[in-house]
Amino acid sequence: MRPDDVQHCGVLGVRLAITDYEGALACVQYAIQHRQQIRLNFCNVHVTMVAQRMIALMAALNDSAALTVPDGMPLVWALRSWGVDIHDRVYGPDFFALCMARSRALGLKHFFYGSTEETLSRLHENLRARYGELDIAGLYAPPFRPLTPGETDQIAARINSSGANILWVALGAPRQEVWIDQMAHRLNVPVLAAIGAAFAFHAGMVKQAPDWMQRRGLEWLYRLIQEPRRLWFRYFYYNPLFVVKCIGERLTTRRPDTLFHDAV
Numbered sequence: 001m002r003p004d005d006v007q008h009c010g011v012l013g014v015r016l017a018i019t020d021y022e023g024a025l026a027c028v029q030y031a032i033q034h035r036q037q038i039r040l041n042f043c044n045v046h047v048t049m050v051a052q053r054m055i056a057l058m059a060a061l062n063d064s065a066a067l068t069v070p071d072g073m074p075l076v077w078a079l080r081s082w083g084v085d086i087h088d089r090v091y092g093p094d095f096f097a098l099c100m101a102r103s104r105a106l107g108l109k110h111f112f113y114g115s116t117e118e119t120l121s122r123l124h125e126n127l128r129a130r131y132g133e134l135d136i137a138g139l140y141a142p143p144f145r146p147l148t149p150g151e152t153d154q155i156a157a158r159i160n161s162s163g164a165n166i167l168w169v170a171l172g173a174p175r176q177e178v179w180i181d182q183m184a185h186r187l188n189v190p191v192l193a194a195i196g197a198a199f200a201f202h203a204g205m206v207k208q209a210p211d212w213m214q215r216r217g218l219e220w221l222y223r224l225i226q227e228p229r230r231l232w233f234r235y236f237y238y239n240p241l242f243v244v245k246c247i248g249e250r251l252t253t254r255r256p257d258t259l260f261h262d263a264v
Contacts, residue, residue, distance in 0.1 A: 001026035003038050003067055011078045012245055014048050015062045017069050018079070021098055024090050027067055028099070029106050031190045032165045039065050039180050040193040042092035044072035045220075047173045049238040052245075057174040060181035071196075073217035074239075078246050093198040093208065096168065100131045109135040111162050111189070113155075114170035115199045117141045123203040137162035142171075156186045166191040170199040 006027065007018045019027070024040070031038045041047075041061050051058040061068045069090040070076050076089050099108060112120055120139045127134055138158065147155070159167060167189045169176045176194040184192055200206040208214075209222035220235050 002030050003027045003036065006067065009079055009082060009084050011070075011075060012048055012052065012242075012249060013058060013062075014043060014051055015066075015068060016043065016075065016079065017067050018084055018086055019067075019069060019090065020086075020088060021090055021095060024067065024069055024095060025098060025102065025106075028108075028166065028191050032107070035190055037065055037184060037187075037190050037192070038067050039063060039184060040191065041066055041068040041177055042071035042090065042095070042194065042196060043068050043075060045074050045242045046234050046238055047071075047177070048075065049242055049245075050174050054174055056178050056181070060174075060177040063181060065184065072219075073215070074242060077217070081246070081250055091214070092195050093201045096193075096195055096198040096202065099166070100127055100134065103131065103134050107135075107165070109137050109163060109165045111138045111140075111159055111164035111167045112136070112170070112199065113140050113142070113159070113167060114176065115141055115203075119199050119203045119205055122205065123199050126202055126204060137164035152183075156183065160186075160188050164189050166193065168193050168195045168198070170195050170197070172196065 001023055006023065008015045009018055010016070017024070027038060028040070030036065039060075043061060047057070047061070051061055060066065070079060070086070071089055071092050073089055076086055079086050099106075102108070103110070112123065115123075120141050124136065124139060127136075140155065140158065142155070167187065169180055169192065171179055173194070173196060176196065180192045180194055197206060201208050207226065209219040213219055213222050220239065224231050224235050
């Protein structure tokens with residue numbers, strides 16, 4: 001599937017791709033084969049709500065080269081309320097695992113950027129144990145501070161010289177989406193993916209919610225129990241606000257087709 005063929009629908013101003021795991025994977029494959037750069041964003045409630053007040057994030061999510069998929073079930077439910085035929089979310093950590101499993105078949109060459117050296121080391125070890133030989137072009141944990149122009153140049157050169165065809169970026173939202181948006185023109189990698197907590201999950205640093213909680217949109221509760229101090233504001237403020245704003249959009253927008261965007 002060509003990225004240009006994917007339909008989109010807007011939810012609170014965020015242009016979401018109407019696709020599934022296989023469709024997103026097909027877009028990745030097309031981008032690599034045709035050297036057409038795409039930017040994969042896995043959008044949940046938190047990202048959607050931060051984008052309401054952060055122009056740079058909204059621009060990154062809606063860039064013409066972006067494939068912004070609904071990562072959270074509340075976004076899927078919002079899309080369904082407009083009559084969109086979408087059956088499931090495209091969850092970042094699961095899509096990451098799918099790409100690892102299909103690496104050989106698709107000729108994927110990975111570069112992992114973000115998190116910590118410990119997490120990257122454990123991620124590398126776990127991926128090798130689970131999926132066998134993977135073509136890993138590089139791993140880099142940037143410092144927890146703004147990079148100097150010289151450091152940014154060095155990182156771009158390192159990624160470009162690695163020969164990677166997919167760059168996984170785990171800096172946390174919204175930093176990772178904005179970083180990709182700012183760096184994309186300097187990188188020759190066809191696929192740039194803002195992957196959030198996937199590194200921590202697959203490294204075994206953080207536990208994922210059980211499948212039954214994920215299917216019911218309760219992953220936020222599981223994560224809140226794990227990290228209450230860090231996540232309480234995100235969930236208790238943004239989640240109710242998302243519901244209110246979606247209801248408001250649904251009541252004030254009479255024609256659902258006005259939310260659809262032309263494919264990029």
